[in-house]
Amino acid sequence: xxxxxxxxxxxxxxxxxxxxxxxxxxxxxxxxxxxxxxxxxxxxxxxxxxxxxxxxxxxxxxxxxxxxxxxxxxxxxxxxxxxxxxxxxxxxxxxxxxxxxxxxxxxxxxxxxxxxxxxxxxxxxxxxxxxxxxxxxxxxxxxxxxxxxxxxxxxxxxxxxxxxxxxxxxx
Amino acid sequence: xxxxxxxxxxxxxxxxxxxxxxxxxxxxxxxxxxxxxxxxxxxxxxxxxxxxxxxxxxxxxxxxxxxxxxxxxxxxxxxxxxxxxxxxxxxxxxxxxxxxxxxxxxxxxxxxxxxxxxxxxxxxxxxxxxxxxxxxxxxxxxxxxxxxxxxxxxxxxxxxxxxxxxxxxxxxxxxxxxxxxxxxxxxxxxxxxxxxxxxxxxxxxxxxxxxxxxxxxxxxxxxxxxxxxxxxxxxxxxxxxxxxxxxxxxxxxxxxxxxxxxxxxxxxxxxxxxxxxxxxxxxxxxxxxxxxxxxxxxxxxxxxxxxxxxxxxxxxxxxxxxxxxxxxxx
Numbered sequence: 001x002x003x004x005x006x007x008x009x010x011x012x013x014x015x016x017x018x019x020x021x022x023x024x025x026x027x028x029x030x031x032x033x034x035x036x037x038x039x040x041x042x043x044x045x046x047x048x049x050x051x052x053x054x055x056x057x058x059x060x061x062x063x064x065x066x067x068x069x070x071x072x073x074x075x076x077x078x079x080x081x082x083x084x085x086x087x088x089x090x091x092x093x094x095x096x097x098x099x100x101x102x103x104x105x106x107x108x109x110x111x112x113x114x115x116x117x118x119x120x121x122x123x124x125x126x127x128x129x130x131x132x133x134x135x136x137x138x139x140x141x142x143x144x145x146x147x148x149x150x151x152x153x154x155x156x157x158x159x160x161x162x163x164x165x166x167x168x169x170x171x
Numbered sequence: 172x173x174x175x176x177x178x179x180x181x182x183x184x185x186x187x188x189x190x191x192x193x194x195x196x197x198x199x200x201x202x203x204x205x206x207x208x209x210x211x212x213x214x215x216x217x218x219x220x221x222x223x224x225x226x227x228x229x230x231x232x233x234x235x236x237x238x239x240x241x242x243x244x245x246x247x248x249x250x251x252x253x254x255x256x257x258x259x260x261x262x263x264x265x266x267x268x269x270x271x272x273x274x275x276x277x278x279x280x281x282x283x284x285x286x287x288x289x290x291x292x293x294x295x296x297x298x299x300x301x302x303x304x305x306x307x308x309x310x311x312x313x314x315x316x317x318x319x320x321x322x323x324x325x326x327x328x329x330x331x332x333x334x335x336x337x338x339x340x341x342x343x344x345x346x347x348x349x350x351x352x353x354x355x356x357x358x359x360x361x362x363x364x365x366x367x368x369x370x371x372x373x374x375x376x377x378x379x380x381x382x383x384x385x386x387x388x389x390x391x392x393x394x395x396x397x398x399x400x401x402x403x404x405x406x407x408x409x410x411x412x413x414x415x416x417x418x419x420x421x422x423x424x425x426x427x428x429x430x431x432x433x434x435x436x437x438x439x440x441x442x443x444x445x446x447x448x449x450x451x452x453x454x455x456x457x458x459x460x461x462x463x464x465x466x467x468x469x470x471x472x473x474x475x476x477x478x479x480x481x482x483x484x485x486x487x488x489x490x491x492x493x494x495x496x497x498x499x500x501x
Contacts, residue, residue, distance in 0.1 A: 064191070067202040079205045087213060095314045096217065099261055103220035108212055140196050140204045147208050151215055158219055162226050169230045170172055 004092060007049040010056060013089045014042050017059060020081060021066075028069040034062050053093075060086060107154055114150035119143075172490045173229055176319040181218070184317070188214060222318060224261070225310045228284060229322035231258035234267075234306050237288055240329040243275075243295040244336070245423070251328065252288035253280070255308055262286055265310050270323075270483050270491075271303040272499040274332055284308075295332040296418070298426045299463035303328040304495045307487065323487045327495070331460045334430035365394045401436035404429050408443040408450075408466045410474065422463060430459050471497050 018038050024031035041055045063082055070078060090096045119142060128138040188211045195203020237252030255267065267280045269291060276294040305325040312318045367383055370390035383391040404425065406412070412422040432439050433456045443450045443466065454462055481488060481500045488496070 064206065067206055068195075068198075068200055070202065072201050075201055075205065079202060079209060082206065083209050083213065090314065097221055097224075097263075097313055100217055100221035100224055103224065104213065104216035107216035107220060111212065111216070136196060137199050140199070140201070144192060144196060144204065144208055147212060151212060155215065155219055158223055162223060165226065165230060166173055 006052045006093060007045060009089060009092050010045050010052040013085050014038060016085050017063060024066055024070060027071060028066060030066050030069060034066055037062060111150040111154055115146040118146040118150060172323040174321040174486050178317050180315050181317045218317060221312055225320045228257050228259050228263055229320055232284060232324060234324035234326040236326060236328050242331045243293060244333050245295045245298050248292050248294045250290045250292050253291050254288045255282060255284045257284050265308050267306045267308050269303050269306045272301045273482055274299050274301040275330055297420055298332050298334050298423050298460060300331050300460040302498045303330060304491060304499055323490055334427045334459055337431050367391050368394045401439045402432060403440045405442045408445040410470045413467060413470055426459050426463055429454060468497055471500050
């Protein structure tokens with residue numbers, strides 16, 4: 001795998017975020033603040049590349065806060081770009097292990113299939129009115145619950161598999 | 172033989188992720204919910220995959236040494252090749268700490284699993300015959316050490332730490348338990364009286380025996396054996412000899428002195444004494460490390476585990492056989 005320096009990597013992710021913030025200027029005034037902080041960060045990184053991780057966290061947090069203020073039209077794209085940029089940066093910096101990330105894509109795909117099955121199940125027709133009464137958006141609740149549950153099931157299977165393997169190999 | 176150590180950071184990250192999700196849910200904000208749940212998915216599946224891969228790597232790994240035994244002199248160092256290979260064909264960074272008695276010192280090694288041989292430097296600290304019983308391999312999650320997986324890999328390597336070879340005159344090593352070196356070395360320097368001979372003018376004048384010369388009216392000299400008689404060593408075989416003071420054990424001084432004499436004598440008699448126990452042994456140079464081992468193991472067995480320390484995390488202690496444990500204990 002090509003090993004890029006932290007400086008180059010931060011600059012790449014900084015440019016992507018700058019474009020995101022430029023798009024966001026039409027939705028929220030905070031984007032301007034984000035642009036200024038991003039520019040200042042890039043200048044700091046040019047002099048002190050060792051601070052890249054801290055500056056990365058500051059800028060990422062700012063983008064997350066901005067995300068709460070934007071309308072739903074641009075939302076899915078924004079979220080996906082943000083997640084991908086964070087994960088890619090961490091992967092290239094060496095904070096994430098590539099094989100595990102590949103395996104995790106498989107796990108996400110499996111939980112996606114399970115989530116689709118769960119969402120269409122009639123259980124939610126019973127629960128949803130109760131959720132609505134509690135003042136929580138039932139659509140969002142279904143989404144969270146289905147994803148959590150499917151991932152939980154997969155985790156359980158993996159943990160059981162690990163326990164089984166440990167027992168089998170070490171005894 | 173496998174140990175998983177989760178970090179508190181894992182909890183903090185999960186609280187943050189669920190915090191974002193629940194803020195989104197409670198304020199009916201789509202971004203918070205989507206972003207929180209996506210991060211949660213990516214993060215959980217990543218940690219889970221890493222956990223699974225690391226466990227598989229650890230379970231199917233074995234430790235391989237380049238040689239079955241190693242020999243070194245006390246105070247000096249030797250290198251030994253070590254390799255960890257796993258059935259999972261992935262190269263992973265790991266840390267390896269060898270498990271052995273404090274007779275030798277070795278550093279924690281940064282290795283790659285399924286990579287070539289790595290050289291470990293072993294430094295001989297105390298004289299003796301000991302054993303490397305294996306190593307603890309440690310995988311650390313690269314995103315801030317969220318999970319640490321340790322695996323004890325067993326593989327024996329015998330290590331013999333020999334006493335120093337002294338080239339100069341003997342008797343420089345100091346005393347043993349209050350007995351200084353003179354009693355030992357005086358006879359050794361002069362040699363035993365063998366006979367009286369007519370003086371040979373090539374021999375030093377100090378060998379002339381003046382009284383006899385005066386009596387027979389001819390220069391007579393003393394013929395001595397080359398090295399003199401070999402001393403008998405009386406060595407205490409009690410636990411006191413094995414307790415290090417300032418990093419040195421009294422038994423090492425004794426063994427070094429025995430070794431110095433053996434250089435001249437070939438073999439020496441050693442009497443081991445302890446309360447209710449006396450044993451006489453004939454020791455040659457090569458047998459000195461084994462003598463230490465015999466004393467150590469008999470002392471450790473007498474103590475029945477109390478006051479005996481083993482340099483290995485408590486968690487893994489139960490997985491090492493009784494025999495190996497007594498080998499690496501002090």
